[in-house]
Amino acid sequence: MTRSLRTSRASRTLLRTATATAALSAVSVLACGIAPTAVADDTVQVVHQDGLGPNGPWLRLQETTPDREPGVQEVSPKPDPVHLNGSLRLAIAAGQQAQAAHYFNATWTPEPMQPLLNGGVSYWAYTASEGSSVTNIGANLQLPASCGGFTTLSFEPGNNTDVQGAALKPDTWQKYRLTGSSVMRTSRAVAGVPAGADAPLSHFVTACEGAYGVIADIGRLGDPNGTLNTYVDNITAKGTTWDFAVTGRASAALTVAEEIRAGGDPRPADASYSDPADGPEYQGIGTRLTLKGPAGLRADQLTVMSEGSEVPLTRLPNGTFTGELHTSLRAGATLEPGGKAGAAFTLAAAKGAPTGRLDVTTELTVTVDGTDGPVRTGVSATDHSRITAGTKPSPSPSPTHPHPGGGQGHWGGNHGSGGSPAQPNGPVDTGDGTTALTASGADGLSDPGLAIGAAGLLAAVAATVGSLRAARGRRG
Template sequence: MNRLTAYASAVLTACASVLCLAPSAQADTQRVTAADLGPGRPWLRIQDQGSSAHPPGVQEVSPFADPVHWNGGLHLAIGPGQQSQAAHFYTGAVQLSTVMGSEVSYDSYVDGAHSTATGTGPNLQLPMFCDGAFTTLSFQPQLATDAEGRHGVVPDIWQHWVSGPSGIWRTSRAVAGFPAGGDAPLSAFAEACTGATSGVIGLIGNVGSLGDPTASLDTYMDNLTANGTTYDFAVDGTATARVDLRAASTGEEPARIDGTAVFHSPADGPEFVAPGARLTIGATTGLDPRNVQVTIDGVPAQVTSENGHLVAQLPRSLADRLLPGGTLTVPFTITFTGDGGNGCGYGGYGKGDDCGGNGGGEHGTATVTARLLARGYQPLQATDVSAEASIAF
């Protein structure tokens, strides 16, 4: 008997007469670090749960950045014949219908380069009792559609899985008329498992045995959400950004700003895959995207208007990865060209009394925000790593 089954039996004994209801948590995010994984800690790996039918693979908090908090994730990887788990248990059982009263979801990523099996991925599990019988329900991502509308598991991109009542889950053991290994909507299990000795006792991030004795699967999970709580796996360090600006042609035409965006992840910080950069440009006078040219890393970028500001980015990443301890330096130029057509002098930005003046330099004051992009739910997704600076030009 492994520790998971032993724990389940202990909870069942304690709750045999009256279901031990752990109150459904309020919407909350709990940070999980490397210090929280291991024997006697809030999250148990498979080797911490006693004997197992399969040897353990990798179960660790990794710097690999998730697409929500960008601060790391749970790394679960298996080689031939292995299994990986990180499990968190509640203080008591919670009716499955109560768990379904708030969102049940998670994020996952399959590293195709280090996996021989890419048609499946990590799954969220709910260990539970069904009228006194223990089982584990496992979400089936290969049978689901993610939040971006992609069906099944797609390698090398983050996917967000939300299980409503119709989400398909698989039971590990025969319970309430469902056969071992049987698939059914989550609502069907909730309707069948309602007795005083029924309830969910925790949640698990899992990569199970693949059946193929030669197969391997390298994955990441994060933001495991159930019973009103989201578990955010994170490293200790935080990535930072800096923007440096220089007016390269103050008082001359065309006006130009030279700049550098510097993104840095400390040694204990997150890792970003396929990083890029986005610039948001504002000014004390109106900006017309037709009259502004931007280069990023020496390459012309498309300039568009968004919420009263200009936005420029390249449609590609600037590096393979931004690793912990690494720095990504991105040079850029902003050139204000042509007549904005509003009678306010060069480029429509106004010189002094031409438009009543606005302070700043000959043309005004520009504010530039540089934001790090990385592979998330999309190949280039905005992260929360950004900085801004202003300059008279």
């Protein structure tokens, strides 16, 4: 709220009364595809926690409303389906109300509604089963308006549908857009509509002077002991989309072997992700692998293994190959703020594969409720290897280093459950009189492998020399 608006006692009293008595909305959260909330000309304005309060640009109305205890009005790490960087949480317990408001100008001048609708008014909403005693209602979008007198017009998804034409579904993000046919509930008797009654938005567009701003709101549930836990984001009006976001963002790192010998052993690679304490949640995480090799390289000439399974590769029109890696966590399927995750895998090239540089990129993906398939986050790292036709054993990966996207250290193949050993490529004594293979350093054989191999060679030479001496003795 602007300073000149807050100094008007009469306007402030009207606003508090209207928003406190506005009817409750029903947010629908349904399966729908991911599409940006903003149109091409919309400006995205990021709102962090410090932008939600007395200095705006968004105000917590209950901080100055004495007739209702304030609920929760905060920027949460819960990811929205568009930017995946957090959202605005509105939650209430018994007798509470939670509202976040933005006003269009400092002069308390209403904006005509038809241009607002033409420019697009929309938002995303989510009703969580956890923390809610009811799940068929949720946060609404209100227009504080002048209609021959002050009123609040509430878009209630329980009386409307989302952009896909579907009704409320708990625990799923859903997008809503206000149109002339949207059913709106008025808090006061205006434009021939009784207080608490409904009419199409087109009726108010014609009868009202305009809207002062937008309000995300949850309030009276009808049950004095009722609770409600909701999230909203990407509220769009007057050419601006407000993206509520935490300040941190996950980073990624990747290490791959410097050389992959065509026809040789698989070479280890490791991707890791780190989410800072002030970062968002990343739910249902996975890893998208992208490979770009030398000209003429085919998918059947590359083998990627992840947690014991071969990863199917798809060739894209630009000649790159993609696949999905298993991504493990220390616990659970959500990368929480302050947490780490990673993906260990191996790369092998078939004999006769084209030689040259192989670029490897790993990107964190998430699962968004109501969407099909993994959603890319942009949190990625790139490293490169080289496919060679030489006979020298391939060197192991160089020590871990940060890559584009940041990150510190690598997952090392251990996902909190012991992990898998590195790929074998050198002989060692197994303790039962035979030899096995073990991971190596940059020259292919580990120091124990070299020592044991040398000892075995000396023993074999000694035995041969002994045999020759015995044979000469018999001849003599």
